[in-house]
Amino acid sequence: MDNISILQLKPGYKLAKDVHTELGGLVLAKGTVLLPRDLEVLRAFLIQHVEIESEAGEGKGTVKKETVTNSAAAASSFEQDYDKMIALTKAAFQSSVAAGVPILELRTQLETLFKHLNKYNILTFQPYGMKEDDYRYHNAVTVSLTSYLLAQWSGLPQKDWMQVALAGLLHDIGNVKVDPLLLHKPAPLTQEEQEEIRQHTTYGYQLLKNAKAINEGVRLTALQHHEKVDGSGYPLGLDGTQIHTYAKVVSVADIFHAMTLEKAYRRAQSPYIVLEQLHTEAFGKLDPTTVQIFINKVTQLSNGTKVRLSNEEIGEIVFVDRDHPTRPWINVKGQIVNLTQQRNLHIKEIITSS
Structure with missing residues (x-):
């Protein structure tokens, strides 16, 4: 040892x-x-x-190294392809105004990344070593991955899955035409600054208007992903009947990742707190069916996940109540903590999944 x-x-x-x-x-x-x-x-x-553990019969300082499993190799491959996707997305966004959007290259790398989807857990994934200035690209890629899965869970035809993924990847591309100082401003925005930020939806639609190999749903997602089903969103104040299905899917994924990814001026929030907020938003703001499908699916995958509670205790999720999916049962040192009953506690942080 x-x-x-x-x-x-x-x-x-x-x-x-x-x-x-x-x-x-x-x-x-x-x-x-x-x-x-x-x-x-x-x-x-x-x-x-x-x-x-030391190797048997070896001197001190010689540690025992097990053969890394196929699972570890697959995780490594996912991380490598994820990093390539980030680099390609960054280059594509930065060149989009002058040279257009390289849809085919982005699609090819997405297809490669999707081969490792079994290694992507929406609740626990956090990009390693994310630079502050690269937040928007990590948001684009994680929203793309999550939207691809949510499109499947929502029963959309297979022909739409990749298009929804591209819609997720490109939904915020209009931000390349917004002053970066506004995008990263930690202080509250003025009314004029808010209006400029909101223009990214229109800018995005314009950048994608003539792009090949995407359908109109992808372009409309860039325009509509901040619309709300009660008509209170922007830029057009559309109601739920007028918002494209792709935009309804991507908006749920976007809000989730915007709140759970680390930002320069804000710590990442607990995925379970965000899920509860999404559940609240489903009443009038987001498409309720899409939100419910998302919450039910991501919490089904969470048994065995290690979590830190708001009282700093660490435990493992052992049961998810179908009626209360954001408040599971936690095994803490052999004792079961039922968060449905103990409302004073919540999951503060996900540590890792088993």
Whole structure:
């Protein structure tokens, strides 16, 4: 057994002892074979050193490294293709005004990324090492991935899935024509500044107007993703009967990721708190059917997820009540905490999924 620095850890090392936070919460259990995402969890909790199993018969300092599973390799491939998608999206956005939008290149990379969708968990995914200035590109790609899944869950025809994904990827492309100082301004915006920000919907439609290999739904999503079903949205004040289906799907994904991704001036919010807010928004603002499908599907995937509660206790989701999907049952040190009954508690943070 060897005590090694977090900086020396690599995927495949096997923990010889449980790893706990300063408050005593379990982060990773003894015997865990570390995957790339586990290293991120350890860094997130500011763990400095861990105990790793030594090879039998070897001298001190020789640690035991298990064969990294196919799962770890697949996770690595997903992260690599995700990073390529971010780079391509950034380049496409920055050149869109002068050179148009390279739809075919974006579509090809999306198709590659979709091969790893089983490694994408909407509730727990957080881009590693995201730069502050790259928020908009991470938002575009995560909204695209989530919209692709939500299109399937909503029963849209298969021919629409990729188009919805492109709508998610390009919904905010109009921001390239907005003053970046306004987009990143931490202080409240003036009325005039708000009006300029709102122009990104019109700018986006104009940028996509002559783009090939996308349908009108993609263009309308750029224009309509801030419209509300009660007519209170912008830029046209459309009601639910006038908003394109793609825009209804993308707007749900966009709000979720806008609130759960880290920003320079705002910490990421708990996905479960955001889901509860989405549920509230479904009454008059967002398409209620789309919101309900989204909440039900993403919470179905959460059994086994490690979470931190608002009282700082760490536990694992063991049961999701169909009638209260945002308030599951949590196993905390062998005790079941039913969040449906204990309304004073909520899930503050998702740590990782099992």
